[in-house]
Amino acid sequence: MQIGEISQRSGITVRMLRYYEAEGLLQPHRTGSGYRDYSETDLQEAKRIKQLADAGLTVEAMHDLLPCIISPKPTFHPCDRLRARLEGEVAKLDQRLADMERSRSQIVGYLADLPVDAPAAMPQD
Amino acid sequence: MQIGEISQRSGITVRMLRYYEAEGLLQPHRTGSGYRDYSETDLQEAKRIKQLADAGLTVEAMHDLLPCIISPKPTFHPCDRLRARLEGEVAKLDQRLADMERSRSQIVGYLADLPVDAPAAMPQD
């Protein structure tokens, strides 16, 4: 299928599909005239890429991920490095989650201290 | 105090202090020769700015926040707009938190399906 179709079917913009290809993820065949020609397998991969992207992973991280995850058949390469990377990603996520929780309660605190609309309380340091 | 000192005391880089000033937050007096001259109050404000920045708020959001929050005495302006903004920020944070939770479990799922190092399972679609 052409790029427009896979774009619609995967929810990834044409722009980003080309970007992913340039970055070494998801490299479709080309027709004689140079058109990208995506297979159903490519579509599967595209969907996974989208999941990961939505999950906040960088292209660089996906680079390590995909070789182990995408394959429609069992993967045979040592995935220890990948495991490490994934664990790192989780750790990073946890870190960010914690930060954001903290932010959230801070803002909620501000909100609580906010005067209703007239002179009133202030957040004490 | 000069910029270097407030930088150390607030944990904000010199670069960012100037940036915040350019953005209209935290505008210190100037000495005759043009040096920035920060007061203790400025330091307080700087610390709050840092908190908010760490909390992931943009300068633009802080713009609305600070007039209501910073003041060392009760604030008298109507803060309804601020309240709305804060609530919006909380909502955004909640959204992002949810996304990230989802990402996290997705990755953890991948991790669980990962072969130990030899040929093995694959994530079933």
Added chain:
DNA sequence: ATGCACCCTGACAGCGCTGTCAGCGTCAAA
């Protein structure tokens, strides 16, 4: 053969900061 939708590449812009460098004043101490 003409048209129109769709594809191609390459390049520039913008997000919201943040670092860094250049080129040049200021100030206090030696």
Added chain:
DNA sequence: TTTGACGCTGACAGCGCTGTCAGGGTGCAT
């Protein structure tokens, strides 16, 4: 007065995408 730390401004770069535009082919249907 000279030195060295510190301050000033302005500007460019980079992060990781993402949109958009320009200039130009391809392919199918009238």
